[in-house]
Amino acid sequence: MKRSLTAVFLALLSLCLVPPLLLAGTPVELTILHMNDTHGHLLPFVEKNLSADRPVSGAAHYAALIEAERALNPDGTLLLSGGDMFQGTPISNLFRGKPMLEVMNRLDFDAMVLGNHEFDWGQETLREMIAQATFPFLSANVVDKDLSFFPDTRPYVFVTRKDITVGIIGVTTPETRVTTKPSHVENLQFLDPSQVLSSMVEGVKQQGAHLVVVLSHLGLDADMELAAKVPGIDVIVGGHSHTAVTAPVRVGRTLVVQAGYYGIYVGVLKLLVDPDSHEIVGSSQENVLRTVYAVPAAPLDEAVSKMVNTYNDKVKDEFSRKVGETLVDLVRKPYEESNFGNVICDAFLEASGAGIALQNGGGIRADILKGPITMEGVYTALPFDNLLVTMDLKGQRILDLLEKSAAMEHRILQVAGIMVVHDMQRPVGSRVKEVFVKGGMEAGVRNGGGVEEPAEAGELARGNSPPPGYLPLDPEKSYRVVTNDFLLAGGDGFDAFKEGANLVYGDTPRDAFLNFLRKHSPIKPSLENRLVFLNP
Incomplete structure (x- = not known):
C-alpha cells in the first residue's frame, strides 16, 4: 500500500513539472510589443502635455523597456512597427533614417508596415532602407501598374511563437497618394485595404496561420471600419493617426491597438491562445501602453545609447545652436488657427513678398516651448525639404482651397494676409461664409503678431463691414500667394494650387x-481670428 501511494505521489509530481504547453488545453501566452510613428525620435524630449519636467522617449530608453517586456515572455513575444518610423528629426533626417534603422535592427523587429512618410525621401532611398533592414517591410496594397508589390516588400509574413503561427499582413493608407509628393509615389497604386484583405485574410489562414494580425498604417477610425468590414482579423496593430490607445478597442472579435507617436509609448498587448482551437481566450483589457520616461533612474540600453550618440555627436553642435527666442509656447492646432501656424505664415510673406500665405497644418510637426529656440527645434517642427513657391492665383481658386480646408479631411490650412469666417453647420463645400484680404497688402514686418488690431470674432459673425485694412475677397481678382511645393503639386488634395501662374x-x-527669427526675435505670436468658426 505504501509503495502504491509513493508511485501515485511521484506520478502527480511529474505532472507538475511538465511544461504548461504540454498540458492539454493550457492557454498559450503571446505578447505583441509595438510602436508606430516615431518619426525619427531617437533622443529624449519634453512633451508638455505629459510632463513639463520629465523628458520622454529616446531610443536607449524604449529599447530597454522593450527588452524588459520581452524578457517576461522570451519565447512568445513579437515586436511590430506600425510605420512612419524614420522621417522627422535632424539626427534621423540628415542620415536618411539610418540611425533609426540600426536601432530597429538591433531590437530585432519582426515586421514593419510601410507608412506614408516612408516615401518622403523617394522610392530609391526607401528601397535602400529596405535592403539594409534585417526585418521585412510589409504592404499588401501598395503595387505598381502591373499590380506587383513594391520592390523587396512582402504583403505578409508568418511568425511562429510557442507553436502558434501568426500571419502578419501589412496595409498602407491610400492617402499616401496625396500626403506625399506626387513624384515620390509615381507609378504606384494604393489599393483599397478592405478589398485586398477580404481575400488575403483567408489566404494566410489556408497557408497555416492560426492567428491573423493586420499591421496597419491607416489610422484608428479606419482600423475600426476595417475590423467591421473584414471578418477573420484577430488583432489590428495600428499607426498613422498618432492615437494613444490605452485600452484595446474591440470591434466584433477583433482587437485594435495603437501606441501614440514619437516613441513616447511602447504598446504591450498580451494574448491567451487556446493551443487546440487557436482561438484567443483572453487578452489585456487596459493599460496596454508603457510610457517611456527618460529620467536618470529609468533603464537605459547602453549599446543603443552608444549607437545614437555616434550620430548625435556629428550634429549636436550645429543643432544645439540658439537661433532665436519665443516669449510664448509655439503650439500647433490641427483643426483651428494656431499661433505657430500664424508666425510661420508671416515668415512666408516676408520671405516672398506675397500678400497671402497658405501652409498645410500637417507640415508643422512639433511645438516649440517658450524660451530659446534651437536649430534642432526648428528642424523638428519643420522637417520637410519642401520649397516655397509664390504664384498668381485667382480669388475663386483661393476660395476653392479654403473650402477644401474647411472640409477637415486633413489638418486645416494655416494662413496669413486673410481672415476666413466659417459656418460649420453648412454642408461641405459651402462652409466658407466670408473671406477678407488685407487691402493693398505688402509683405511688411509682422514680428509674429500679424494684424495690428485683430477683428473680434463677434464682429465678423454679425457680417459687419470688413475689419479695418481688409477688403472682401474678389473671386475674379488675381492675388499673389505663397505656399510650399508639396501643396503646389496637389498635396493633401489641394488641387487648385495647380492653377497658379507666374x-x-x-x-x-x-x-x-x-x-x-534672426530679424525679429524674441517673437510673441498670438491668435488673431484669422480663422473664425461659427457654430463649431
Missing part, C-alpha cells in the same frame, strides 16, 4: 522661418 521658387519653409 511661379517663383524660393527657400525652404524652414529657412524662411529661421530668417524671420
Whole structure:
C-alpha cells in the first residue's frame, strides 16, 4: 500500500513539472510589443502635455523597456512597427533614417508596415532602407501598374511563437497618394485595404496561420471600419493617426491597438491562445501602453545609447545652436488657427513678398516651448525639404482651397494676409461664409503678431463691414500667394494650387522661418481670428 501511494505521489509530481504547453488545453501566452510613428525620435524630449519636467522617449530608453517586456515572455513575444518610423528629426533626417534603422535592427523587429512618410525621401532611398533592414517591410496594397508589390516588400509574413503561427499582413493608407509628393509615389497604386484583405485574410489562414494580425498604417477610425468590414482579423496593430490607445478597442472579435507617436509609448498587448482551437481566450483589457520616461533612474540600453550618440555627436553642435527666442509656447492646432501656424505664415510673406500665405497644418510637426529656440527645434517642427513657391492665383481658386480646408479631411490650412469666417453647420463645400484680404497688402514686418488690431470674432459673425485694412475677397481678382511645393503639386488634395501662374521658387519653409527669427526675435505670436468658426 505504501509503495502504491509513493508511485501515485511521484506520478502527480511529474505532472507538475511538465511544461504548461504540454498540458492539454493550457492557454498559450503571446505578447505583441509595438510602436508606430516615431518619426525619427531617437533622443529624449519634453512633451508638455505629459510632463513639463520629465523628458520622454529616446531610443536607449524604449529599447530597454522593450527588452524588459520581452524578457517576461522570451519565447512568445513579437515586436511590430506600425510605420512612419524614420522621417522627422535632424539626427534621423540628415542620415536618411539610418540611425533609426540600426536601432530597429538591433531590437530585432519582426515586421514593419510601410507608412506614408516612408516615401518622403523617394522610392530609391526607401528601397535602400529596405535592403539594409534585417526585418521585412510589409504592404499588401501598395503595387505598381502591373499590380506587383513594391520592390523587396512582402504583403505578409508568418511568425511562429510557442507553436502558434501568426500571419502578419501589412496595409498602407491610400492617402499616401496625396500626403506625399506626387513624384515620390509615381507609378504606384494604393489599393483599397478592405478589398485586398477580404481575400488575403483567408489566404494566410489556408497557408497555416492560426492567428491573423493586420499591421496597419491607416489610422484608428479606419482600423475600426476595417475590423467591421473584414471578418477573420484577430488583432489590428495600428499607426498613422498618432492615437494613444490605452485600452484595446474591440470591434466584433477583433482587437485594435495603437501606441501614440514619437516613441513616447511602447504598446504591450498580451494574448491567451487556446493551443487546440487557436482561438484567443483572453487578452489585456487596459493599460496596454508603457510610457517611456527618460529620467536618470529609468533603464537605459547602453549599446543603443552608444549607437545614437555616434550620430548625435556629428550634429549636436550645429543643432544645439540658439537661433532665436519665443516669449510664448509655439503650439500647433490641427483643426483651428494656431499661433505657430500664424508666425510661420508671416515668415512666408516676408520671405516672398506675397500678400497671402497658405501652409498645410500637417507640415508643422512639433511645438516649440517658450524660451530659446534651437536649430534642432526648428528642424523638428519643420522637417520637410519642401520649397516655397509664390504664384498668381485667382480669388475663386483661393476660395476653392479654403473650402477644401474647411472640409477637415486633413489638418486645416494655416494662413496669413486673410481672415476666413466659417459656418460649420453648412454642408461641405459651402462652409466658407466670408473671406477678407488685407487691402493693398505688402509683405511688411509682422514680428509674429500679424494684424495690428485683430477683428473680434463677434464682429465678423454679425457680417459687419470688413475689419479695418481688409477688403472682401474678389473671386475674379488675381492675388499673389505663397505656399510650399508639396501643396503646389496637389498635396493633401489641394488641387487648385495647380492653377497658379507666374511661379517663383524660393527657400525652404524652414529657412524662411529661421530668417524671420534672426530679424525679429524674441517673437510673441498670438491668435488673431484669422480663422473664425461659427457654430463649431
